[in-house]
Amino acid sequence: MSETFDPRCVWFVGAGPGDRELITLKGYRLLQTSAGGYLCRFAD
Numbered sequence: 001m002s003e004t005f006d007p008r009c010v011w012f013v014g015a016g017p018g019d020r021e022l023i024t025l026k027g028y029r030l031l032q033t034s035a036g037g038y039l040c041r042f043a044d
Contacts, residue, residue: 007035 013027014020023031 011027011030013030014023
């Protein structure tokens with residue numbers, strides 16, 4: 001599975017309701033290939 005991600009895009013991983021320990025495989029790949037990251041906790 002090969003996808004090219006635009007470095008100018010913003011991707012939200014784990015930005016929904018549910019278990020905060022679970023992410024999708026696509027979210028995992030995005031985090032692995034990203035040049036940087038930003039962690040923000042909006043609400044609990």
